[in-house]
Amino acid sequence: MKAVFHIGRPKTGSTTLQVFLEQNCKVLARRGVFYDRIVPDISSQWEFPIAALAELGHLPPDPYIRRMLGLEDVADARAYADEMMQAVTQHLAAAPKSMHTWVGSSEHAWPYLFDQERIGTFDRLMKSHFDEVTYVVYLRRQEDLILSAYSEAVRRGVDKSFQDFVETFLKKGHGNHMKNLRQWANVAGEERLVVRLLERDALKGGDLVEDFCDVLGTDASGLVRPDIYNPSLTQKSLDAFLLINRHIASVTTKDETLQSLRTELCRASEYWGADGPALTLPLPLLNRIRSQLGPSNEKLRERFFPDREELFPPKTPKAPDGAARARKLEPTNDSN
Structure with missing residues (x-):
């Protein structure tokens, strides 16, 4: 059986795709596409990247997940990984013979697996279960990604000011798509890496679900479309x-x-606060983000999207309305 693994970067529609797969798993199964969560209540199949980390002697970096899974040391992580991978083997053995493609998704793969050693270990793990493995990743324009990432961080308990968050985000290279993507390409090869842009003009039919179905080799018609999941805070x-x-x-x-x-x-x-204004970037900060990440975006465009004039063209300004007049996330030195 071949595998398609969605490297679901945080804040790139990953939850929407995972809910889509769950809602349509029976229909997809009739088409030979096998979606099977080892942990039914967890949409991100984090057991795979966690198993790769455990093999290398690392714990998952997220304290919330460590606490949730009871992982206090590497021995705990390895025991958890062994249990999960044994379950994967059993589930695959029990899958109907008509299944030709297994599909998985985890937004923990991208942040957990950021160098060739970790990615290589993960790839070997996947190839131990499947005959052929393809990876797919969706890239989002950074000015939108930063806003969504800040919203998610605050949702999880962060109390940093927006300015502090942006400085850390850029300093750690979280917005540099090419930095991590290069590592995946070096390990898997470009022939096993499907790179897509979360841009309406770059998605098949201008739609994320339809585009992902195209990657899977199945038609989106006849499949339930999920609502938008995990929206940003106002x-x-x-x-x-x-x-x-x-x-x-x-x-x-x-x-x-x-x-x-x-x-x-x-x-x-x-x-x-559901009726409040959306988060927005002040123009000077927007320009700084685009300027700082422009060179790496251009390298990515040249390598993966040579037919595009620009990886993420500037958005056309919208006509002023209530949301446009709303208070913006102005950078501030006051974190209180």
Whole structure:
């Protein structure tokens, strides 16, 4: 059986694709496409990148996931990996013979596997289960990615100011698509790496789901389309989340009562602020991001998208409306 593994970068529609696969798994199975979660309640199949890390003696870097899975040391991680990979073997052995393609997705693969040693270990792990492995990744324009990433970080408990977050984001190279993509291409080869842009003019039919179906080699017709999942916080909700995070940090607070309180407060804050304005970038910061990441984007364009004049062309400004007049995320030195 061949495999298509979606390297679901955070904030690139990964949850939407995972929900799509779950909602349509029976129809896809009739078409010979096998989608099978070892852990039914977890949409990201993080057991695969975690298993690769464990083989190299590393724990998953996310403290939330370590706490959730009870991974206190490498021995715990290896025991978890062994259990998960044995389950994978059993599930594949029980799959109907009509299945020709297995499909998986994890947004933890990209941030966890960032050098050739880690990616190579992951690739060997995948090839131990499948005859042929193809990887697909969707790349999002960085100015949109940063806004969504900040929203998600705040949702998870970060209380940094937007300016501090952007500085760290750029310094660590999180917006440099080519940096990590080069490592994947060097390990898997470009013939096993499908790179797509999360741009309407670059997606088949201008649609993420239709484009992903094209990668799988199946028609999107007859399949249920999911709603948009995991939307970004509005500015109004984000302000409330920051206030909560400064008093109850989800990453460091182990008290279950406080964690439950934080969950309820955040749920109420998201509902309360749902009608607020969207997060936006001030023009000077937008220009800085595009200028700083422009050279790496050009290298990526030359290598993977030579027919495009520009990887991510500037967006056409929208006509002023209520959202456009809303307060922007102005950089500030005040983190309180």
